[in-house]
Amino acid sequence: MGTTQLESVPEPKYWHLKTVLSEALDSDFAVGEILPNERDLAARFGVARATLRQALEQLELEGRLQRRRGVGTTVAPPRTAVSVGTAQHDWPGAPGDAWQTADATSAVPPQAVARLFDAPRGEEMHTVRRTRVVHGQAVAAELLYVPAASVPELSAIDVPSGPARGRAVLRELQRLELEGQDRAVELGSARADDAKELDRLPGAPVLVVTTRYFAGGRTVAVSVATYRADTCRLTFGDSGDVEISHPGQQRRAS
Amino acid sequence: MGTTQLESVPEPKYWHLKTVLSEALDSDFAVGEILPNERDLAARFGVARATLRQALEQLELEGRLQRRRGVGTTVAPPRTAVSVGTAQHDWPGAPGDAWQTADATSAVPPQAVARLFDAPRGEEMHTVRRTRVVHGQAVAAELLYVPAASVPELSAIDVPSGPARGRAVLRELQRLELEGQDRAVELGSARADDAKELDRLPGAPVLVVTTRYFAGGRTVAVSVATYRADTCRLTFGDSGDVEISHPGQQRRAS
DNA sequence: GAGTGGTCTAGACCACACG
């Protein structure tokens, strides 16, 4: 029978703990409810605090829990669905998009980003910082890189750094005809600045969405958006606006 | 600048360590090279092994390292791009798709999946297990749920459980006209069975891609695919087949 | 100031791969 899989594989304690806690969350806790503190929980289950924490970390990664230093551990609401590019998306900053332009400067993009342009070089680019807010909660931070060559009109205007400059860059982008885009999603950990924006600790898990925008046969802009992996589910609607629905009984307790 | 950001915020050791190691990986190590073991590294940096491990975990999460019990820690190659639904995708199992049908049974799907169908009920469904292999490496494990009502012809045939049954289900699906699909990506942790398939430990971080298939105005199938988050970058090509390119070589050893 | 989660230590033992 190959492997009878006797109890030869002792399940790690933290894994078993996670299962137990997960079931307890389903049956005994409401969304938003506060769990006992880590020291109590550890004692209750007869494990070291570090082991208990390993289980909690997993549950937080799966979006089941939310932990805040100085406050406590609460039961998280179901992840919020955030739409990422419905079919043929539009330019960033198009009317009705969900982003708020925060700031803009000129900077040399990291090498990984520079590589995505057709003529990679250590060139300064317009760098627009934006934030995506859903239900009053920042769910994503974005850096949009636009080479000066993509928005030639702008160089003449010479808007000082700041949100106004960001809006100017986006406005210039709209004038181009968007030919297509290209997306990739991968796991990452929040850099210090993004973490701050997302109200998380540095290193928190994030989903990194990299988008290339094409116009005139060239890559004219690259966006790197980092979404909170604990609270977000990225949706890609290929067919109309149907959305994967999760029962909405959550939100706030007590 | 507003906040002068004095050294009032002492960086955690593991965070600093991660940065240092990351830079060392860039400059001093080639892909596939073996790092010193954890005890040595910890001693070298003058920290406890647990702290060193916290840094390594982050780097593994970011796809920079690969750790294998009993073997050691190696420098990971760049993540492999796996295409997930180029524009209007096809049915699962269509010719040329990247999946290998492994098995099929009948089972009641988990509640979270059942909810995605139009008439949620605790109904048994065809449950097809597939694996996606790239470069000889299993990168994803999938469970495809197909209600009996979606493939009415099949019930008469009565194929016994196993790969043949899976192929039969897929064959029947092709006969329907695919009207659209719906995708969501979120972070999860590998269940024990998926972990085994992906050659990872249980709880390893995975990207969970949930797809609904529509035909005849109904949801006729739901796929839950779990991709290794450490080694995969999911690509969504909206425009032709352009692919975000990463140069194959990361860095040279000195 | 009290209580929470976050970081860190210095050990121990276990499961696994490989020669």
Next chain:
DNA sequence: GTGTGGTCTAGACCACTCA
């Protein structure tokens, strides 16, 4: 058997929030 990463312990102190 030897060496690796994985799990676990029992402490300690720090950073933060809130009353």
